Amino acid sequence: MSAIVKLEGLSHKYGSAWAIRDINLEINRPGVVGLLGANGAGKSTTMNILCGVLKQTEGRVYIQGIDTRKEPEQARKHIGFLPQHPPLYLDFTVDEYLTYTAQLRRIEKTEIKKAVSEAKERCGVAHFSNRLIRNLSGGYRQRVGIAQAIIHKPKLVVMDEPTNGLDPNQLIEARKLIREIGKDHTVLLSSHILSEIHLLCREVVMLEGGRIIFSDSMDAFNNYVRPHSLLLRLEKAPAPADLLKISGVTKVDFLNSKQVRVYFDGDEEIAERLAEASTYGGWQLREISLDKSLLDDIFKQLSNQIPA
Numbered sequence: 001m002s003a004i005v006k007l008e009g010l011s012h013k014y015g016s017a018w019a020i021r022d023i024n025l026e027i028n029r030p031g032v033v034g035l036l037g038a039n040g041a042g043k044s045t046t047m048n049i050l051c052g053v054l055k056q057t058e059g060r061v062y063i064q065g066i067d068t069r070k071e072p073e074q075a076r077k078h079i080g081f082l083p084q085h086p087p088l089y090l091d092f093t094v095d096e097y098l099t100y101t102a103q104l105r106r107i108e109k110t111e112i113k114k115a116v117s118e119a120k121e122r123c124g125v126a127h128f129s130n131r132l133i134r135n136l137s138g139g140y141r142q143r144v145g146i147a148q149a150i151i152h153k154p155k156l157v158v159m160d161e162p163t164n165g166l167d168p169n170q171l172i173e174a175r176k177l178i179r180e181i182g183k184d185h186t187v188l189l190s191s192h193i194l195s196e197i198h199l200l201c202r203e204v205v206m207l208e209g210g211r212i213i214f215s216d217s218m219d220a221f222n223n224y225v226r227p228h229s230l231l232l233r234l235e236k237a238p239a240p241a242d243l244l245k246i247s248g249v250t251k252v253d254f255l256n257s258k259q260v261r262v263y264f265d266g267d268e269e270i271a272e273r274l275a276e277a278s279t280y281g282g283w284q285l286r287e288i289s290l291d292k293s294l295l296d297d298i299f300k301q302l303s304n305q306i307p308a
């Protein structure tokens with residue numbers, strides 16, 4: 001059976017500068033796959049090529065085994081796209097807009113009503129059917145954007161930075177919806193925020209300077225970029241010097257009188273040693289956790305280590 005998406009030696013240059021170089025990727029099943037990279041890493045270029053908005057300089061894109069260069073129309077039937085700035089018509093109602101996008105997608109006339117209604121239901125915008133898009137909040141506009149991307153039930157849904165600019169409540173709802181869509185679609189989602197990819201994705205593809213520098217499961221990624229700090233909560237915190245005495249501890253930062261961030265050299269037994277020291281010293285350890293908030297820093301370090 002053909003892969004849902006297959007990229008072979010995909011490269012693109014704007015003028016004389018390569019934006020992406022030799023991207024190879026294959027996705028075979030539903031789920032959310034993250035395309036992670038700093039600004040300018042080449043995420044949008046890759047996605048725009050995948051969705052047929054941009055023609056690649058070199059390489060091939062296959063969607064369900066269809067070569068997008070040879071049969072763009074056929075390939076496009078299997079793709080839904082939510083660009084970074086979704087093309088929403090603000091003076092249309094939700095119903096008018098989705099009906100229009102269903103027509104663009106060449107859904108049979110007799111099937112349009114059903115398709116619109118299913119997409120609205122799925123994206124939680126049915127109660128706003130007759131509201132002008134201009135009068136929707138950012139979060140609901142984004143849902144309408146997602147509804148247009150899935151209206152024709154594509155195998156692949158491509159979302160370029162879909163959670164950018166949403167407020168915390170909208171973010172939670174948007175993530176819920178994206179996870180839900182990932183249950184029966186392959187979702188390729190880009191972000192420059194590692195924690196976002198962490199929360200949403202089964203697999204991660206990391207781009208740096210237009211090249212893939214990591215491509216594997218989220219679990220493998222976590223092992224690869226293991227955090228090198230722990231957060232401790234202690235009822236009776238010791239002096240920094242007592243923590244620094246523990247083998248493997250390289251630095252300590254007190255966040256307050258009971259919370260301390262402990263940096264270590266990567267040795268996995270550090271947690272046990274800290275727990276032992278706590279028992280011995282009567283520090284009353286209440287909580288110990290890997291410090292995920294620092295993953296973004298690790299990502300930065302990792303990207304900087306990659307040779308050009």
Ligand SMILES: Nc1ncnc2c1ncn2[C@@H]1O[C@H](COP(=O)(O)OP(=O)(O)OP(=O)(O)O)[C@@H](O)[C@H]1O
Pocket residue numbers: 014015018019020037038039040041042043044045046192
């Ligand atoms: N239309 C264009 N003309 C010239 N160069 C471009 C164009 N679009 C992108 N680039 C360049 O190509 C490289 C990749 O850009 P791209 O937009 O694909 O990255 P990105 O990872 O999506 O970043 P962002 O999150 O900022 O959109 C960058 O160096 C960018 O400056």
